Amino acid sequence: MKKILLTGGNGFFCSRFKKEYGNIYEIISTNRNNLDVTNKEEVLKAFKKYKPDYVIHGAAIASTDFCNKNPKIAYDINVQGALNVGEATKKIGAKLIFLSSEQVFNGNLEGGPYNEESIPIPNTVYGKNKLEAENLLKNLIEEMWIIRLTWMFGLPEHKCNTSENILWNTFKSLLKREKIKASPNEFRGMTYVYEMIEQLPQIFKIPYGTYHLGSTNPLSRYDVVKLILIELGNENIEEILEVDDRYVYKNRDIRLDTLKSKKFGIEFTATDKIIKKVIENLKI
Structure with a gap:
């Protein structure tokens, strides 16, 4: 049984991922109460302890307003936290999925859909954080997938977090x-969270790189x-x-162009x- 470590385990996506795959993978779900991603030593210690095969890095502050008002806190978690996770992942020989966002394109003047070769121009702190983290991680670790996600939606569930959607x-x-x-x-992709969860394990089988995932809209x-x-x-x-x-x-x-991921059989309704x-x- 493969072992997956989740950061941001209490989040909208990761809390449902754990619920869905708890009997298929050995899942270690971490959150801000038991793993401070801004603490480099703590992250490395935890990764050496659990020795995961895969790391899905979902820990982030995604609120645009909060990030704009608290850029230092946002940077520490969204950028430095991602770098700490990437370094620890590399040191233990695991593979990383970094959950990024369509928000890296929210400053582009031309309209979408944007493909993976489009040049992102973020105009919010959150979007800038995600893009900087992407670039730092690409220079750090080769065994990694950067997944830019559309806006996900779903309803409240027992023991799962619900975010604005x-x-x-x-x-x-x-x-x-x-x-x-x-x-x-306003045009953007909107994807049912469980379709995203169902598709995500296919990422483990495709070449490393950057991919756009989500529903066309x-x-x-x-x-x-x-x-x-x-x-x-x-x-x-x-x-x-x-x-x-x-x-x-x-x-x-x-909106994101998802043709690249479709070539590998990853499709959404x-x-x-x-x-x-x-x-x-x-x-x-």
């Missing part, structure tokens, strides 16, 4: 009877929210949903179809 945010607004604002000019954020509302049986959409015309959401397109499927399963 398009499906859960819409549910919460409906429950609170709040108006929902969404931009018709031609719909704007506004249209995705509208689709969710319709699938949930809401009839008076205009009373619930309104256009978000704030500057930050104008002409934003950070389109956003509209998987949203319909997830909601339909809730009705059963």
